[in-house]
Amino acid sequence: MGDVAMTVPVLSVLAQTYPNVKITVLSRPFFKPFFEEIPNLDFLEADVYGEHRGFGLVKLANEAKDLGIDAVADLHNVIRSKIITKYLKFKGIKTATIDKGRAEKKALIAAKGENISQLKSTHQRYADVFEKLGFTIDLKQFTPPPQKRLGPKLNGLIGVEPKKIIGIAPFAAHQSKMYPLSLMAEVIRKLDESDKYRIFLFGGGKKEIELLKKLENPFANVTNVAGKLTFEEELALISNLDLMLSMDSGNGHLAAMYGVPVVTLWGVTHPFAGFVPFNQPEKNQLMADREKYPLIPTSIYGNKFPTGYEEVMKTISPAIVLKKINQVLM
Template identity: 25%
Template sequence: MFSIEKFISYLNLLKKILNLFCKLKTIFFLLKLILKILKKIDNILVIRLSSMGDVILTTSFIRQLRNKFTDTRIDFITSKSFAEIYKFNPNINTLWEYDKQFKLNEIAELKNHIKMDLKGRRYDYVIDLQKNLRSKILRSGLGDKYLLINKLRLNKLSLVYFKKPILKKIIPIPELYRLTANPLLVDDDGEGLEIWLKSDPKYYFTPKNSDSKKMKIAVAPGAYHFTKRWQKEKYLELIKNLKNNFNAEIILIGGLQDKEVTDWLKSQIDFEYEDFSDSTSILKTTEAIDNSDLLISNDTGVIHIAAARKVPVLAIFGSTVKEFGFLPFRTKYKIVEKGVSCRPCTHYGLDKCPRGHFDCMSKITVDDVLKAFSNFVETELEF
């Protein structure tokens, strides 16, 4: 006779069988995943097209990828404007250059060149660290498997519109790049960014010790977006203070996009300085920064050049905030900023202040920067 006790015992048995099935399914899934990982990976393509700072921030991930896959072909696609960053980098096999002016037929031609170079094969993995329409068109048909970056859009939107991050801790962008390759089990080697120069016989991840009795300070007063630029008049006053009160040697840094600011500064400076403004070469700018003891800059790609050469950074942040993850990576740095309530108003930067007052930069005084500089030198740089 069927009893409630027997029914319950059958249910318990069924539960045990289901639990065992779930465990076996999990074990099978893990074994399948391990077999996929252990399968020899012959070639990997990484895509990051822009901007300069973002491309520099990929360099630690590329090295970590090379550490994991010593014999694998690792190729990189970036914009022609930033290809110089990888010119002497030994961690990649082939550097493919993309032009943002390319039409669809020119993109198809580039992809055909890549396919011919692979002898008709596909990349085992394509890692897209750009993840936009251009990179989607580029990567289509080139890989067997695709790993796409999580751009943390909700966190950015929360910061811009509600002034609060969703994430509990800041994820540096280089770490976000590495996490994109989680299925490949790429380890963090604990090292920073890198830009190789032709003169580098071997790459050292250690800060340089200056032999000069005078501190050499590289100053980069420009930025592509207006809301990232500290006022040029304040930069002039700062430079004069550094020269007169600290006996510093000044190196002026800038690209063609900074010409208006740097030309004005050059017309006002009445003492000797090294001029690396109007530079069209990322590597020339790198050499100039590499020859300095400290970089003072707005929140631009130049701070990542300094980080890549282990030069300390004093960064002036306006409309952007460190929670976006674009910090000088694994080098000594200090940020000068004002906690105004409307900040951040943007993730990238804007052509004008949305509220008209520009308090995020206007409220940062020359004294603020000089105090931060003095404290940084005394406590961190030991110069």
């Protein structure tokens, strides 16, 4: 989800820079709402577990070809997208594929924390694909879309009091990228006590929903929205946030595509790998203590780390998180 969300600002700038170019996004139906605000953009649904499974990818490629496309931008560079791209290239259509910088990222991890430097952002890697096709874009020209309209249900959740709205997404794909819930509860307690904020908790899946319910219960200004909203409603709520507090995970990218300030907590991964949410400053990246844990980053996605690095997130104190939130919302 995060990878798809990161394409949104790039495609928005592409549409703005080249208003006569028609864009068709090929992806899973679930992601279609991401692209509703981009003009002159159509969506081609990929049923990768049904109709377009296996040799069905050729059918999908032909569906794309029948739309009259002139070029293919492969922003994913995985087996499925490679098959479609190569097939369409064979049919005479111009193609370009993202360079994910795998060798550079491997070197970043192999450095074991010594003399590491910033790699190209994923957003710029996407932009480079379009440049290969002859469409140069400047990501600094991005204009966030307007906030989505809130229906009665969401307005009821937010209430009428003039409070700043904070989203908190405390989960990540790997435990090593997740802030301990006991510390997150302390952050939430302090925010709740101030009575200045409405706080919404985001997550998904049965286990996460149950944990968020427990996190929500003691606090008057906190609402768990996991499992209670449609995906479109979640996006509308996110677009109206004043700040998102997220792990190195998809929700930060969802907020960033609407221009919402994002404070990201980093565990064994690192902003230098290129996955910082779009247009978010370095000062909003809160990292684990690299003096205590000098091997960070230990992996690109957080799935690998040495013994003793399981709880690196504990070195980011609730006080540091609260200070940053208050600075951003001043």
